[in-house]
Amino acid sequence: MAPSPRKAPPTPFGDYLLLDRISIGGMAELWRAKMFGSEGGGRLVALKRILPFLSMDEEFIAMFLDEGRLGLQLLHTNIAQTFEMGQVNSEPFLSMEYVAGKSLGDIFEHHRKGGEPAPLPLVLHCIAEMCAGLDYAHRKKDGTGRDLNLVHRGLSPHDVLLSFNGEVKVIDFGIAKATGRVTQTQPGIIKGKFGYMSLEQIDGPAVDRRADVFVIGVCLYELLTGERLFPGDNPIDIIEKMRQMQVAPPSQFNADVPQVLDRIVFRALAPNVNERYAYASELGDDLRRFLAQYGERFTQEDLRKYLRTTFAQDVQREEQRLREYAQMTPPKDFDFS
Structure with a gap:
């Protein structure tokens, strides 16, 4: 929007x-x-x-x-x-x-304009938190204990919000695939955002949670490199780039990325779903394990400080807006029925 x-x-x-x-x-x-x-x-x-x-x-x-x-x-x-x-x-x-804050897309654009990728610990922390939310959704059962088999299908960096308090929130399940939905995708209709879809989303409606894992991998790649993975405005050109999957390792763009992290990214981006992480939690666990092994620690408080420093003017505007809204009361004739 x-x-x-x-x-x-x-x-x-x-x-x-x-x-x-x-x-x-x-x-x-x-x-x-x-x-x-x-x-x-x-x-x-x-x-x-x-x-x-x-x-x-x-x-x-x-x-x-x-x-x-x-x-x-x-x-x-x-x-x-x-x-x-x-x-x-x-x-x-x-x-x-x-959620008052910024999106992962905002972070990507901010650092791309600055000529360098976002800080490595920041990226891995946010993507690991994203994995936690999506893994919960993927494993969700309904009130009878039946698997919802939920797939977001509409993920992009702009669907992950970072609050000014340091929280990470996935949003917009508007086109999610789930058991029990009244509306179902018609054959030949592609649901998703070009450049942020798996090949199986493009080829047919039979997708599972691993389609979301692929898109998490796309977000991870772009934040690590500061480059779009599948750039372009023409959907046909984007799909052709996805089919070719000629992807350079993130380490070629970012000297802070070691080969072990390259391997994690490429596993998330595996064109064959059976070679991809089976669950978002597995990807998130590998990212947290990497941070721990390399002595990198990044917390909610670190994210809060980063956002409030990097986007200080936006934080001030938001706080002013919230103060104004706090004073607003319903009119006397407000109907609470």
Whole structure:
């Protein structure tokens, strides 16, 4: 979604006050909002609602509600929480955890503009935390004990948020594949983001958790090297580059990367799914083991300090915004029903 400069006055929306719009895309818009009512207590949330022209599209509404039902089941420190799924005047919405911070995509762009990759311990810590959240989702069972067989399918560096408090959160399971979803992918339809998909996603709908592992590998590679793995704007050209898989080791771009880390990256990127890490946790464990063996230690507090130093002006703007929002109360005629 592209950032939107529009800043409207607070608008009542059910038990919420819409404060300002964060972004708007082709199908939905995302707002900062305060949640009131019996459960809210003035909590700041990210509220996602579909655009008006899609309000009568039954297929899209079913997909949107699928996202909400799935999100409500995912409770993990490395996944942004979904608080509520509901409707206001027949308009579906999702109320989610608001994460004030930057994305892994922001980190990549910041360091690429600076001419050097992000610090190695930072990258490995964030990717290991990303692995923890996704591994939880991959292993998730429903209320009857049945495997959800969940696959995110839409991962990119912008779907991993780093809060200014040093937390790492995976977001946006909107096109996730999972057992029990009402909507299913039609044959011939590719779900995902070109440049951040596995070959099996492109070739057919039969994907499992290892498709996400491949994309984690893409994110890891790009952050280590400061280069896009599959650059380009033309989907056909990108797919051809993925099929060729002529990938130089990260160590050729970054002198801080030893060969053992090259091997970890290439295992995550294995074109053959049977040669890839079977679980995201295995990749995360190898990254943490590497950090320990090389005497590198990176914690949530280290991430907090890095973000608050590197993006100091953004932190100041966010803190000012939060102070302003803290003073906002619902109008006297606000309907809490």
